[in-house]
Amino acid sequence: MIRKFKVWNFSEPYYQMYPDTWMTMDEKYVERIWSLLKNAIQEIQKKNNSGLSFEELYRNAYTMVLHKHGERLYTGLKEVVTQHLETKVREDVLHSLHNGFLQTLNNAWTDHQTSMVMIRDILMYMDRVFVQQNEVDNVYNLGLIIFRDQVVRYGCIRDHLRQTLLELVARERRGEVVDRLAIRNACQMLMVLGINSRAVYEEDFEKPFLHQSSEFYRMESQKFLAENSAAVYINRVEARISEEAERARHYLDESTEPRVVSVLEHELIERHMKTIVEMENSGVVHMLTHTRTSELGCVYKLLSRVGEGLRTVADAVSAHLREQGRALVTDTLHNTNAIAYVQNLLDLKDRFDHFLQNSFNNDKIFKHMITSDFEYFLNLNNKSPEFLSLFIDGKLKKGEKGMSEQEIEAVLDKTMVLFRFLQEKDVFERYYKQHLAKRLLLNKSVSDDSEKNMISKLKTECGCQFTSKLEGMFKDMTVSNTIMDEFKEHVLSSGLNLYGVDLSVRVLTTGFWPTQSATPKCNIPAAPRNAFEVFRSFYLAKHSGRQLSLQPQLGSADLHATFGAAPASPPAPAAPRRHIIQVSTFQMCVLLLFNQRDRLTYEELLNETDIPEKDLVRALQSLAMGKPTQRILIKHPKTKEIEPSHQFYVNDAFTSKLHRVKIQTVAAKGESEPERRETRNKVDEDRKHEIEAAIVRIMKARKKMAHTLLVAEVTEQLRVRFLPSPVVIKKRIEGLIEREYLARTPDDRKVYNYVA
C-alpha cells in the first residue's frame, strides 16, 4: 500500500472558513462524519486504503474534535479496532493454531502495525488535543493495547504462543534446527506490546522461558556430573553458557542474555560448586597433585562467575596446601636435616606460586590464602627459625658447589619470603648471629658481598635494630685486621719475642657477638699463651680501660707435626713424615701435652687441660675416633665411650696424601636438645626485656592508658619479632608496677599512669 499522504502543514485554515454559527453541530452531522471515518478505518484494516484521501479524512477528524466530539471519535475508534481484531484477526489466528501459527500471528501483527500507523496519522489532531487533555492512551498505543488483550493474550492464543516458543527453544537445545526468525519476531512483538516496558515480554515469554531453562539445566547438570570428570564438566558448562548467550542475542530479546546466563550459572555452577571442586580423582586436589595447570585455570575462570565460587576453590586449595605443609613440617623422620627441610618448603612455595600465576590469575584471594597457610604450618614446628638460619648458613659458606652469585641471591630472596612467615623472628636472629659468627671467625664465608647483601635484606624486613649488631660483627673483623697489621709492625719494630708463634688475633666487641653463658676454661700451653700476652699488652696500651678475655672455644691453630720418628711396626713407612695439622684450640692443648708424655689417660687430659668435659670429648673424638686420614691419636681401648682410665697416644703410623691436614671437629648440625633449651631460655629472657621496654616506651609517650589498649599496643609493636601472649605482658606490667615505673590510677584500676 503506497502512502498517498504528504507531510501536512498543521495550520488550521478551516476555522477561518466556518463562522461561529457552526459552533454547535447537530448529532446527525456528527454521526455522518463518524461513519465516514469508520468506513475509512475499516478499509485501511482490510488493506484497501489506496482510494482514500488523507486530507479529507484528517479534516473530518479535526472537525469532530474541534466541535468537542473527540470523545465520540475516540470511543468509535476503540469499537472499530476492537471489532476488527476480535472478529477477524483473532479468528484467523485461532484457525492457524496447529498450522502455521507463528507465521499467521506475525502477519497479523505486521498488518496491525501498518494500519494503526495510518489510522493514527488521520486522527493525529485527536491525539494532540483530545488525548492529551483527557489523558487517555494515544491512538497507536490504544491499538497496541487492544491487539495485546484481544489477540495475543486471548486465552488459548496466549498459552499456545508460550508453548510454541518454549518448545522451539527446547528442540534447539536438544540439537535440532528451528525457525529462529519466527521466534525473534514473536519476541519483538511482545516487547513492543509492553509499551515502554518489557512487562508483556517478561510475563508472557521470559519468565516461563527462564523457568524452563532452569529445569532443563538442573537435570542436565546432574546427569553430566554423574557421568563426567570435573574438567569435562567445566568445558561443557562453558559451552552451554556461550550457546545460551548467543541464543539470547540472536533471537530472543538481548536483555534476556544476562538473565539466562545467570540462570545457567546458578544451576550449573553455583549448585554444584562443592561437588565440582571436591570431586574425587578429578577435582581440585587431583588437579593440584597432578599439576593440571590449565584445568585449574578453567576451574578458576568458571567459578569466578558466581559469588562464592572463588572462595570455594580457595578453600579446597588451602586445605590441600595446609595438609602438605603440615606433613612436611611435622615429618619427624626427615626433620633432622635443616637444608632438606627448608628446601622442601621452598619447593612447595614455588609449586603453589606457579599455580597462583598460571591458574589463578594472581588473584588476591589466592595470594592471601597461600600466605596465611604458610604462616600457619611454618610456625607449627618451633625449629623452623633455626633451620632457616642453617639453610642460609649453608648457602653463604664456602664449598657451595657451582652456584653463581646470582643463583645464590635468587635462593636467598626466596628464603626471605619464608622468613616473613616466621612468627618467632627473634629466635631466628639469635641463630643467625651464631651462625654468622662461626662463618666470620672460621673464615668460611663464600663472599663478603653475599653476606652484606643478606644483611641488607634483613634490614629491609626488620629494621636496623635487627641488623645493627650483625653489622657490628663485620666492623669488628675489619678493625681486627687493622689491629693485626699494626701489631705485626709493632713486633717487627720493637723486636718482640713471640715464642715462635705466628699469632693472629681477632678482637670481638662483646655486645655484638653471640654471648656464651660462660667462657670455658682452658690451659693454654706456654708458647701461644705468652705470645698472646704480648698482644694483650700491645692492645691495652692503645685502649686502656678495656678488658680482653680469650675465647678458646672459637680459636684454631696450625701445628707442625712430625710422625714416625719411632715407627711402631710394619707396614708403617720408615721415614718420619712432617705435616701441618689444622686443629681447634682445644685440640691444640691436648696435642701439645704429648710433647712431654707419650701416653695420657682421659682423666689426666681432663686435669691438665682444664677443658670442660663436653668440649674435651668432642676434641678427642675428632682426633682419635674419626676417619683414618684424620686419626692423629690412638685410643686404647678402641671403644666408642671414653672412660677416665682410657689411654691416648700419638699415632705414629699416621699418613695422609695432603701435607696440610685439617681435622674436622665433630660438629652438630644444629643444636643438641640441652643447647636448644638454653637458647630458648635466653630468648625468653630477652623477650621479657623487650616487652618491658615496649611498655615503658608506650607509657612514657601516652602517660595514661587503659590495660586492654596497652596490651594491644605492645603486641602490635612487637609482632615483627615475636607474638607475646597477653598473660606475659600482664606479668611484665605487674613487675613494672612493683618497680614503680607504672601505677594504677586511683579512680580506675584498669588504667595505668606513667610514673616519671
Next chain:
Amino acid sequence: MPRSSKRTRSGAPTSGNDVLPGATSIDEHHHHKRSRNSSLRRHLKAEDTSFSVKKCLSWFKEYTSVSEPDVLGPEGMEKFCADLGVDPENVVMLVIAYKMGAKQMGFFTQEEWLKGLTELQCDNVHKLQNKLDYLRNLLNDPHIFKAIYRYSYDFARDKEQRSLDTEVAGALLGVLLPRWALRAALCEFIARERRYRVVNRDQWCNILEFSRTVDAHLASYDADGAWPVMLDEFVEWLRANDSSMPPAS
C-alpha cells in the same frame, strides 16, 4: 568493767524503785542535783572534755619499760589490749594503729601514741573505751576502710622486705575481710601454690577491689579486667577445684 560511780550520782534513775511522781522525791532529786550541782558539773566537765597531754603520756608510760621508755613493745601491747578489754587480733586495734599512724605492727612510738590519742581526745583508758564503737563504725565507710586496708599492708610488712609474707597476708585478711565469701579459698590458694611466697602491694590492693566487685560465684569476673595474674590464676584454680563454681562463660 565497772561503770563509773559518778554516773549514778548524777541522777540517772535506778530501775525498779523508781520514784513515784511526788514533790518530795523530785525535790529530793532536785535538791540532790542542786547541792552537788556546781562542783559536780565542774568536776564532770573537767573530767570528760579536757585532754591532757601530760596524762596521755603518763598513761603511755604504763606500758613501756625502763630500757625502752619511748617505744611500746609487744609486752606493753598485750597489757594495753587487756586494759582496753580488746583482743589484740580484733580489727579495732588496726583502726587505732591507723589513727596513730603506727609504722610497725606490735609497736607504738611515743610520737605515734600521742598523735593518735590526741586526735581521739583520749588520755585514759576509759575515754578510749568509749570511743571503741566510734572507731569500729569508721570501718563502715568504704573510703576509710580502703585507707585502713591499704595502711595495714605497710603496717604488717617486715620492713626488710618490699612485700608481705603470704602467712601474714592471710592472717590480715582474716581480720579485715572476715565475711568475704572467697577469703578462705584465696588464703588456701596462696598457701598451696608455692610460687606465691609474698603478696606485693599491687596484689594486696587489688584483693580488696576483687572482694568488692566480683561475686562469690565469679559471675562478674572479667578476664579482661586487668586483675593481677595471681587473681586470674586464683579464679582458674577455683573453677577447676570447686564444683560449685559455674565454668567460665
